[in-house]
Amino acid sequence: MTVKDIPIFLRACKREPTEYTPVWLMRQAGRFLAEYRSLRRQYPFLILCKTPELATKVTLLPIERLGVDAAIIFADILLPLEPMGISLEFTKGEGPVIHNPPRSRAEVERLRGIEAEEDLPFVMEAIKAVCRELKGRIPLIGFSGAPFTLASYLIEGGGTKDFVRTKSLMLQDPSCWHILMEKLSAAVISYLNAQVRAGAVVVQLFDSWAGILSPRDYEEFVLPHSRRIFHELSSKVPAIHFATGAAGILEQMKTAGGDVIGIDWRIDLDAAWRRLGYDVGIQGNLDPAALLGPPERIESRVAEILHRAEGRPGHIFNLGHGVLPQTPEENVITMVEAVHRLSKDK
Amino acid sequence: MTVKDIPIFLRACKREPTEYTPVWLMRQAGRFLAEYRSLRRQYPFLILCKTPELATKVTLLPIERLGVDAAIIFADILLPLEPMGISLEFTKGEGPVIHNPPRSRAEVERLRGIEAEEDLPFVMEAIKAVCRELKGRIPLIGFSGAPFTLASYLIEGGGTKDFVRTKSLMLQDPSCWHILMEKLSAAVISYLNAQVRAGAVVVQLFDSWAGILSPRDYEEFVLPHSRRIFHELSSKVPAIHFATGAAGILEQMKTAGGDVIGIDWRIDLDAAWRRLGYDVGIQGNLDPAALLGPPERIESRVAEILHRAEGRPGHIFNLGHGVLPQTPEENVITMVEAVHRLSKDK
Numbered sequence: 001m002t003v004k005d006i007p008i009f010l011r012a013c014k015r016e017p018t019e020y021t022p023v024w025l026m027r028q029a030g031r032f033l034a035e036y037r038s039l040r041r042q043y044p045f046l047i048l049c050k051t052p053e054l055a056t057k058v059t060l061l062p063i064e065r066l067g068v069d070a071a072i073i074f075a076d077i078l079l080p081l082e083p084m085g086i087s088l089e090f091t092k093g094e095g096p097v098i099h100n101p102p103r104s105r106a107e108v109e110r111l112r113g114i115e116a117e118e119d120l121p122f123v124m125e126a127i128k129a130v131c132r133e134l135k136g137r138i139p140l141i142g143f144s145g146a147p148f149t150l151a152s153y154l155i156e157g158g159g160t161k162d163f164v165r166t167k168s169l170m171l172q173d174p175s176c177w178h179i180l181m182e183k184l185s186a187a188v189i190s191y192l193n194a195q196v197r198a199g200a201v202v203v204q205l206f207d208s209w210a211g212i213l214s215p216r217d218y219e220e221f222v223l224p225h226s227r228r229i230f231h232e233l234s235s236k237v238p239a240i241h242f243a244t245g246a247a248g249i250l251e252q253m254k255t256a257g258g259d260v261i262g263i264d265w266r267i268d269l270d271a272a273w274r275r276l277g278y279d280v281g282i283q284g285n286l287d288p289a290a291l292l293g294p295p296e297r298i299e300s301r302v303a304e305i306l307h308r309a310e311g312r313p314g315h316i317f318n319l320g321h322g323v324l325p326q327t328p329e330e331n332v333i334t335m336v337e338a339v340h341r342l343s344k345d346k
Numbered sequence: 347m348t349v350k351d352i353p354i355f356l357r358a359c360k361r362e363p364t365e366y367t368p369v370w371l372m373r374q375a376g377r378f379l380a381e382y383r384s385l386r387r388q389y390p391f392l393i394l395c396k397t398p399e400l401a402t403k404v405t406l407l408p409i410e411r412l413g414v415d416a417a418i419i420f421a422d423i424l425l426p427l428e429p430m431g432i433s434l435e436f437t438k439g440e441g442p443v444i445h446n447p448p449r450s451r452a453e454v455e456r457l458r459g460i461e462a463e464e465d466l467p468f469v470m471e472a473i474k475a476v477c478r479e480l481k482g483r484i485p486l487i488g489f490s491g492a493p494f495t496l497a498s499y500l501i502e503g504g505g506t507k508d509f510v511r512t513k514s515l516m517l518q519d520p521s522c523w524h525i526l527m528e529k530l531s532a533a534v535i536s537y538l539n540a541q542v543r544a545g546a547v548v549v550q551l552f553d554s555w556a557g558i559l560s561p562r563d564y565e566e567f568v569l570p571h572s573r574r575i576f577h578e579l580s581s582k583v584p585a586i587h588f589a590t591g592a593a594g595i596l597e598q599m600k601t602a603g604g605d606v607i608g609i610d611w612r613i614d615l616d617a618a619w620r621r622l623g624y625d626v627g628i629q630g631n632l633d634p635a636a637l638l639g640p641p642e643r644i645e646s647r648v649a650e651i652l653h654r655a656e657g658r659p660g661h662i663f664n665l666g667h668g669v670l671p672q673t674p675e676e677n678v679i680t681m682v683e684a685v686h687r688l689s690k691d692k
Contacts, residue, residue, distance in 0.1 A: 161507070164635060164670060171639030211591075214611040214633050216650065245557075247593035248613030265560040267594030287560050289510060293517030304562065324510060 007139050009069040013202055013238035013260055015281050015314035021306060021343035022069035023336050024141070026242075027322030028062040029074050032329065035061055045090040049075050052125035059130045063138065065329070067336045070139050070202070073127050073195070077145030077206055078153060080187045083119035084111045086154065094158070101157040103165075105176045114187045116194035123191075124198040131199035141240075142200030144191050146207030146229070147184035148222045154180075163212050170221050181225040189232045196234040204240040205229065205258065208321075211245030218249045223256045230257025240283055244321050250275050264320030265290075270308035281314035286335070288319045291327045295334045302338040311343070353485050355415040359548055359584035359606055361627050361660035367652060367689035368415035369682050370487075372588075373668030374408040375420050378675065381407050391436040395421050398471035405476045409484065411675070413682045416485050416548070419473050419541070423491030423552055424499060426533045429465035430457045432500065440504070447503040449511075451522045460533045462540035469537075470544040477545035487586075488546030490537050492553035492575070493530035494568045500526075509558050516567050527571040535578045542580040550586040551575065551604065554667075557591030564595045569602045576603025586629055590667050596621050610666030611636075616654035627660035632681070634665045637673045641680045648684040657689070 008018040031037060036058060039048060048054045058074040078096055082088050087099040102108045117124055130140055145153075152166045153159070160166070170177045192203050210222060226241070233239055241258025243249070247267040254261060260281035263272050273282045290301045302317075309315040317339045323332065354364040377383060382404060385394060394400045404420040424442055428434050433445040448454045463470055476486055491499075498512045499505070506512070516523045538549045556568060572587070579585055587604025589595070593613040600607060606627035609618050619628045636647045648663075655661035663685045669678065 162635075162670070164638070164672065167633070167635035168638045171636065171643055211612060215614050215617075216647075217633070245591050245612065248617070266557060266591065268561050271561075271594070287513070287563070289508075289513035290517065292510070292514050297517060301562075324508070326510065 007069070007136075009139050009316065010201065010238070012314060012316050013240070013281060017313045019344065020340050021309070021315055021317050023317035023339040024068040024070040024072065025062075025066070025319050025323045025332065026072075028066060028068060028072065028332075029058045030323060031325035032323050032327040032332070033061055033065075034329070045076070046088075049079060050122045052122050052129055055122065055126035056129040056133065059126065059140075060133055063134075066332055067340070068138070070141050071130060071134060072141040072143060072204070073123065073130060073200065075123055075126075075143070077143070077150065077208075079120060079123065080114060080116070080144065080191045081150065081154060083114045084183070084187060086111075096153060096158050098154060098157045101155055102180070103155070105173065105179070108176055108180045108183070111180070111183050113183065114190055116187075116191040117197075120191065120194070124194055127195055127198035127200055139201045140199060141202045141204055142192060142195030142198075143204040143206060144188045144195075146205045146210065146222075147181045147188060147225045148213075149207050149209045150184050150188070151177075151180055152209050154184075163209070167217075170217065174221070177221060181221070185225045185228050188229050192229070193232075193234050196237050200237065202238050202240065203233065204242055204262065207241070207243045207253075210243040210253070211247070211249065211264075213249070215249050215252055218252050223252055226253075226256035240316075242283065247272070254280055260314070260316060262318065266320070268308060269305055269315075270310070273309070273312075278312065278314070281316065282309070283316040283318050285318070285320045288321055288324045288327070291319070291323065291331045291335060295331065298331055298334050299338045299342075302335060303342050306339070306343050317343075353415070353482075355485050355662065356547060356584070358660060358662050359586070359627060363659045365690065366686050367655070367661055367663050369663035369685040370414040370416040370418065371408075371412070371665050371669045371678065372418075374412060374414060374418065374678075375404045376669060377671035378669050378673040378678070379407055379411075380675070391422070392434070395425060396468045398468050398475055401468065401472035402475040402479065405472065405486075406479055409480075412678055413686070414484070416487050417476060417480060418487040418489060418550070419469065419476060419546065421469055421472075421489070423489070423496065423554075425466060425469065426460060426462070426490065426537050427496065427500060429460045430529070430533060432457075442499060442504050444500060444503045447501055448526070449501070451519065451525070454522055454526045454529070457526070457529050459529065460536055462533075462537040463543075466537065466540070470540055473541055473544035473546055485547045486545060487548045487550055488538060488541030488544075489550040489552060490534045490541075492551045492556065492568075493527045493534060493571045494559075495553050495555045496530050496534070497523075497526055498555050500530075509555070513563075516563065520567070523567060527567070531571045531574055534575050538575070539578075539580050542583050546583065548584050548586065549579065550588055550608065553587070553589045553599075556589040556599070557593070557595065557610075559595070561595050561598055564598050569598055572599075572602035586662075588629065593618070600626055606660070606662060608664065612666070614654060615651055615661075616656070619655070619658075624658065624660070627662065628655070629662040629664050631664070631666045634667055634670045634673070637665075637669065637677045637681060639677075641677065644677055644680050645684045645688075648681060649688050652685070652689050663689075
């Protein structure tokens with residue numbers, strides 16, 4: 001295998017030079033695709049996740065259509081909570097609802113450990129099927145929610161605006177907090193390593209809500225657990241460490257780990273990379289809302305971000321968060337095409 | 347009048363040395379106070395705001411009890427929208443609802459200009475009454491929402507998680523966006539200057555949601571308007587410029603204006619002040635959730651923030667956002683007392 005045979009997305013993860021900047025989108029297999037919406041009218045969300053044939057189909061939906069440089073397995077970050085003993089439901093409009101959020105030390109201690117291959121076999125089967133279909137053309141990304149983000153859904157019983165219950169547990173009963181984070185970390189490690197064994201060649205840790213914490217709280221209550229995950233991850237694959245609103249905790253996120261740090265649009269990419277240092281890659285960082293704007297503006301925003309990356313190896317283009325459901329498909333295609341074309345000129 | 351007669355809060359706004367670090371809390375006259383909750387059982391929220399005797403009473407509620415160094419007039423950032431032609435309601439649990447959000451250029455153009463003294467006389471009467479009661483013991487802060495934050499409520503029709511309608515207008519019809527921002531800016535200028543004429547000796551511009559924007563969007567769509575406000579503000583009083591989640595746009599916020607920049611807890615205070623430069627003051631930045639924790643932890647967090655401020659003149663202690671309704675009153679008192687005691691040692 002020559003260097004040219006290694007997919008450019010994988011080379012970018014290792015900060016090796018590439019002919020153009022690779023690009024994929026968080027939620028690229030999601031609600032903005034007409035075919036996905038049509039599948040969702042036939043099947044509830046969790047059925048899509050848990051039926052390998054359907055999850056495979058959804059994972060592959062955007063690949064040809066959008067021209068992205070990586071696939072990401074279709075799943076939900078909350079799936080590993082079910083085998084831990086959590087009753088999970090996705091309600092229309094309201095998002096995830098957890099019916100038995102652990103609110104005491106006894107309830108936290110009752111959470112079960114998982115063996116991902118046995119407890120989430122449908123994810124591994126879908127990964128194997130996707131890899132068979134992709135035939136190595138583009139890499140498949142596996143992923144998991146990070147312990148903090150999982151803990152916040154778990155404790156709040158679903159989404160939240162202010163994370164008050166989560167922070168209350170953290171501050172009022174730190175030892176219970178750390179027990180919970182250890183249990184979640186063990187589950188995440190099992191889950192990610194199983195995905196790698198099944199065929200994922202990159203993993204992304206979604207700590208989507210870590211940016212809601214002060215740097216100091218992140219350091220005490222989150223960093224040690226995320227760091228353990230990166231240490232115990234299979235060293236065979238590059239890891240992307242992602243959070244939103246994390247402009248105040250970039251240095252701490254890097255300390256926790258990851259070959260590539262994923263950032264959102266709320267900080268300039270050049271400022272973020274300078275602070276992180278050029279010994280890690282960077283992923284981002286177009287505002288998903290920019291894809292609602294006119295095509296000329298999409299192209300100019302893509303150009304600005306590429307300009308800030310200065311053609312430096314190790315930049316993976318992405319949105320700063322998931323693509324919005326109301327995004328026109330043609331705007332996504334415009335973006336992907338612009339990333340490829342404009343980064344070739346560099 | 348000797349220097350000692352000038353309230354320390356005002357001296358801190360001008361970055362003059364003070365005997366201890368002044369402190370107040372956003373929403374210090376709010377729902378965490380039992381007396382406020384009892385008033386709210388008698389009167390709807392907007393009646394409290396619009397009845398000068400009641401607004402005066404609420405403004406003064408926390409002063410003796412908490413020992414804070416400034417009062418802030420009790421009002422709501424959305425009040426100036428009503429005389430502009432907006433129908434505003436506060437629903438139980440859901441927060442503000444705007445019944446006629448402008449969604450077209452014609453609707454934006456129909457928004458009326460305001461003369462704050464005539465259109466919001468109840469606010470000015472309350473300010474005068476509070477000043478009579480305070481007798482100069484501590485300063486009274488006037489405030490307004492910033493144009494971007496007002497625009498977001500206006501366009502979304504209330505609170506929002508993703509600001510999609512707001513960003514869509516911004517990106518798809520920039521000239522309509524700027525018309526809206528100009529109208530809102532004119533209203534804010536009239537409103538703040540009227541508050542100063544009525545007796546407010548400091549003003550705070552709340553751009554609470556500006557941190558949701560990329561630095562680039564902030565610069566194009568927000569900065570020119572906020573800058574105009576600071577230029578046209580009465581030069582007699584210091585101005586505080588506040589936003590949350592703004593770790594990525596601090597430099598731009600400073601460029602827009604303000605004698606003091608208010609930050610939230612999602613960035614370390616020393617890192618933020620270094621980036622802003624020491625030619626502006628800084629306000630912040632305890633996580634409101636920290637006030638739910640045990641008193642020892644509150645005191646240690648206060649100590650950490652004071653340590654990061656290094657006893658440098660120009661630090662005003664505050665939370666990073668409004669005090670949470672579920673906060674025990676005694677924890678707020680613990681915080682205020684700790685700020686005063688620990689900063690005297692510096």
